[in-house]
Amino acid sequence: GARSAALRGIRAPLRETGWSKEQVRAFARARGIAAAEKPSAPCLASRVPDGVAVSRATLAQVERLEEAAHRHGFQVVRARHMAAHRAVLEVGAAEMARAQQLAFVLRAEAALAGYTDFEVRAYRRGAVAGAPPASVFAV
Secondary structure: OHHHHHHOOOOOHHHHOOOOHHHHHHHHHHOOOHHHHOOOOOOHHHHOOOOOOOOHHHHHHHHHHHHHHHHOOOOOEEEEEEEOOEEEEEEOHHHHHHHHHOHHHHHHHHHHOOOOEEEEEEOOOOOOOOOOOOOEEEO
């Protein structure tokens, strides 16, 4: 996520000033900010392949699809925005059978997020959005 953000010119002011994650969390805790305990998550822009424009609308689509997958009980989730109407939803390898069972539901959630072309893949840590899949099924 950090590498993808840097490639897109997104700055990280606290990192630039030398603050560690723990220092940021301690600062937030001291001020009663609930997000202090929120687990870290990669930047949503990392879900968009190089050459595809990142916009608020694109990030909202990605977020909506990921939130829907989480609501359906998936633990490991990455929604990859491949093009204007194409997405790949990555779920944990152990969750692939369940994703196949819920294929109709996931396709409906993708459509609600604005995607008409959609498939599900097994998540691979560090995989880029356009990488060939390890395990895939179209829905």
